[in-house]
Amino acid sequence: MGRERGREERDFGPGGDDTDCSILHVDMDAFFASVEVRRHPELRGKPVVVGGTGGRGVVSSASYEARAFGVRSAMPTSRARALCPQAIFIPPDSGAYGEASRAVMAILRDVTPLVEQLSVDEAFLDVAGARRLLGPPAQIAIDLRARIARELQLPCSVGIAPTKFLAKLGSARAKPDGLLLIPRARVLEFLHPLPVSTLWGVGERSAEQLHRVGLRTVGDVAQAPMGLLRSAVGDAAATHLHELASGRDPRPVTTGREEKSVGSETTYDIDVSDHERIKQTMLALSGQVGARLRAAGQSGRTIAIKVRFADFKTINRSRTLPVATDVSQEIFQTAWTLFRALGPTDRIRLIGVRVEGLAGAEGAARQLALGEPERGWREAERAIDAAASRFGRAAVKPASLLKAGDRRRQPDKRAEPDRLDPLSDGFTAS
Template structure:
């Protein structure tokens, strides 16, 4: 996506009339890297890269690292070639979640009509807050000021009449800025962008559009609907045509529930030993179970992700006999799924577990007759110990590496 110029004047270039612009998109700038800089201020001004230490992918990069071409989702090996002087840090997802909760608490003071869409971004509909706090533009400025003051991390804010344009505006406001796109400027703003800026246009769709000479949003808007239907299908063609003209009826959906939780481990060396993979699954199941219990959720389906050394990726899933938040139940299903996967001779590069189809633990879900109450109490007691003394102090004995004190030396993890 192209970026707007960085100057303050450019960020105001679409005007100051925020009438009808009640949708705000708040996006934290290079969030994981910003949190690391918050805790390690001596690294400010240096290229900081958060992600797997050896063979994982980049989770976040500071703007100093981005100047070298480093970006999120890039293999860490590639990032090291582009930026050998970079400071590479492992992810600390518990810390990021803590700061995220602080940020979302600030946003919740503005309005209950808030939709958190990831750990570092949210939409707000501030129509009901205008009388109390001032105009949408004033609210956007208040949010940026308060988030910085209370959490120490920067946020960019987009203000517009629709979710789609508000998200684009916040992207153009980065880093650490605010951009208002007035309602009357919506179409000119959109038509100034490349076609890849449209929501839902990934690499494949962009390639199809560009093959037909459609390089900008203006090109899509000018294309007759029947032609877009032939290129992309009726549903996708209709959606892109509407977005190109600023039509986006989606509302901010408060109380959006996370649909899944999971964790993945990328190995420093490809693994062929199934016993090692099963130990990894046990560790991952305990992480998922702890997150479910912390959020008051149960999972009805467990899935695994297996990526071979040649990057062939397989996924398998299984519906559980009854929803659960226990690691024992999650790992039992995960190991049974792994047993059905043929491990290639050159081994496994990445292994992940995901808890899906989440339900509220307070919804009165019927437990199975053979559920062991002692096991449930034991896992909840472990939560309390870890919360007080740290996650490393208590774990199943089979996960302790006596030589290094770590379950899987050299591996990098990604929680989502």
């Protein structure tokens, strides 16, 4: 096993022991922060925090300079400010990160079509088939890092190992801006001293359960009797964790995973009691979800809402329709019915709308053929989609989302519901 930061050639030359290490895990370093630094070069070397800057924001990404002060992802922005007041705080720009992500993934796919994208900033590659053309995996990783740095000016770390889980551990250990090869012969030596929380699928709760029965390291889990493991985390997880802890992980790198649900949610700056306000939010969220479904040519049968109360208690309610839909109006009507069924509520912090059980658009097509009443809505919404793609989403919106003043002037883009997508309950163009 060798660690590299600018010393790749010596540690990972073609003679390196990367026999049957054909899985690469590529993970961008402090991705959002790095993209911001790239477009604002004056920020280089400074603590940069990307995250919600409103009262209830959390940190999405922190540069390593900010991490030195203890700033971490998912931490409330207010805490990050307390830890590092001199940091530069930047609101997220998902469009920019998506664009950077596509550029990264394109480079990865240039190496091999066997790329499994895990999230916006990480992916697995199986380079077994690329060996003959591009050299041993370690060399491929070295070239890949160099190319991403040169063409995109973005740092990343790469793990190389016999399995996905180990490759992921490798990239984590190599950060920032490094590379780590874990040869098969040294897998257990690497794995067993690590804390149980390193295992994929072990979060705070499972770690607690494992600690409770005396298991603290990955080695402990590998050697634990299955009965004990099952009592701590349940049947399925026990089997899975025991495999991972033993260095086994048969999951292949797979391409083209299908999406299973599409949702949108929003947290209020101040908890809301007014159900009319909730209704407007649901209308807007349903509009976003419907628009994304239609853009993706998908539809789903199950409509789910999520409600988080002031005390952070969170509930979900769902209803499955006889026929899949991609119609915002139908999503909204179902969501609103589910909400009203709750009766009077405590103050609400978050509202979410999600469509699950996705299938291609055949469901929707069938509905169209049957001439069901949603047909009118679908056509109206398609017209809005077309207008929005020409003039922007802000140009078209449901009349009920316009504030009184907006009826006479341009929509106020800063007003919360106006950022949300149109619904067709009588739309207007501006």
